[in-house]
Amino acid sequence: MRHPVRNILQRFRQRRRAARELDEELAFHVEMETGANIARGMAPAEARRRALADFGGIVQTGETVRDVRRLPIESICQDVRYAVRVLAASRAFAFGAAATLALAIGVTTAMFTVVDALVLRPVPFREPEQLANLVMGTDRGGTYFVAPPVVTAWRESPVLEAAESALTTTALVEVGETVVTRGLATVTPGVFSMLGGVRPVAGRLFTATEGAPGQDDVVLVSEALWQSVYARDSRLLGRRIVVDGERLTVVGILPSAFRFPSAATMLWRPTNLGHDGERARAYVRFAPGVPREDALRLATDAARRADPKIPTLRAWAYPIAGLEEGYSHRALPLLAGAVALLFLALCANVCGLLLARMTARRREFSTRAALGAARGRLFRQALVESALLGATGALAGVGVAWALVALARTLIPQQLLAQTLNAFDVDGRALAVTSLAGLAATLAAGWLPAWLGTRLHASESLRIVDRGGTESRAARTLVRGLLTAEVALVCALLAAATLLTRSFVNLASADRGLETSGVTTLWLNLGAKAPDEASRHALARTLDESLRQLPGVEQVAWSYGSLHRDSVVSPRSVDLQVRARAPAGRPEGLRYMRRAVSTQVIPGFS
């Protein structure tokens, strides 16, 4: 019992011996009977003939005995072998049904993964609804940044469980001879315990004192960076790497699933917010049980006391990730709904395929019933066959889901993908639900022919089949009803899916007030090469001239810092942004302004 596999193998071996012994046993019987017949005075040949005749079919007896001895698993194996032969015989059907199912399962799972990561559950931390990005502003907007004393004041506030800071920027990482650009976050050491459940893959997190001037030459790196740049070199821990020209000691490696404050963050440096002119971006965890409005009012008071320069601003809480309440937030669930309907339609199609084969299958089932197959056995056969089909479809579906999610990772725009802090992997729950639903659909559809085929007496059922399908009234109504319902369902589902997709397209192509076609954005990270504004301007002027001479470039605009990414010009590095426009034959100046005032910059802040 402890080793079920070994147990079964042993029983198989025993069974082979038992079969040999059964033959011997029966042969012995015939021999004894022959001997007895000879003793009664028969000729040897006649004696043996009589013994065999008397035996009533040695093969049949053997078969009956074997049935007594047969393990249930053997007959299931037999069913599976038979099912494989049946499906192989009608390859086009099997392939069509399995492929439809695979597509349904794969597409639905991939879609759910995307919606889940972007809309439903973008923050994979403990009690995500208590986490927020706290900003100071008016009802027309504000700034992401607060003065360090504000963070300290919030940390001491009873309505906030924790208040930490995390600022993102890009950093130049020197690896041997080459330099790579990666997202870097400057964080207060307490940020990891505020998020909860962050465990380094190797090494440690920051200690409470790290980040003070003189103690900030340490860095945490992401497993993703460790893998892609350092080839999982175990000696990276404790080594010094060069980031933005500074030598920093790697003290820990964080799992690649940990993404904070942005999906692109690969390096984390500590700060105690005590550096000259440093700004903070506050991430807080609200204390449980305090109404959000009261908490924000108290946070406002605390911030105003800590920073006299902002007497009119109020505290606002923003989710730390997830799509903004923009068009994609509405569009993605629409698309997901369309895909869910498509899933149902595809499942209905698989059922339809199975039902269409019913006449042929009915004949076979009736014949087998007439030859003496037990009804239960036929049922099991039908179930095994559909289960095999369903399982093949589900397995292929897993593959399709993986492929689609991998594709989505590269195809979904980075800006959209950066909205989630999830690792964006195939969602196991969605896969389980869709696979089970698909399997259930095939099982239900496969079970029907067996039920109809074995419901009547075998002879009657055969007669019906041979006469070309004069079924009993009830059976005819049932089959017709099912097929009609199936076709109606598919039509309705397709119509609904089309409408939803249409709505999605409308939403996606809605005028966002910007003309983005032909606009290309480039970022330059100058590192320590252009430390002041004058040198940045000089560099920009040289680049500007050569860019304008490129064929096809119509306009070039520049900005320092980033307008639609929320990164900052940190004292350690400088982002230089170039916007080039390809010819479109329209006056451009105005559009540029509109693009610059995109939704990412909160208007109205002085």
Next chain:
Amino acid sequence: MPKTEYLQGALDLLVLHTLALGPNHGWGIQQRIRQVSREALSVSQGSLYPALHRLEAAGLLSSEMVATENNRRARVYTLTAAGRKRLQAEAADWRTFALAIRRVLQTG
């Protein structure tokens, strides 16, 4: 010869009782039942061997392959303790049943 449907229910009982007298092989059991019933009961092999294997699978019999004098191997069945218990129970049931039938037939 009695109709086989009477025999069907009693086959297990007959086999168990025959083996209570001593271990025996299938052919021996068949001959014994025939002799003891004075040729009245004939168990067909098609019923006997499945029954033997079924009873063994149920743990009422045990068996082993034994070499015989004519250089063959025969499967010899032995009653187990569980089989002996079952025999007593079934025999008691059968006696009650037979008595009841006889009583019914004697009236009128």
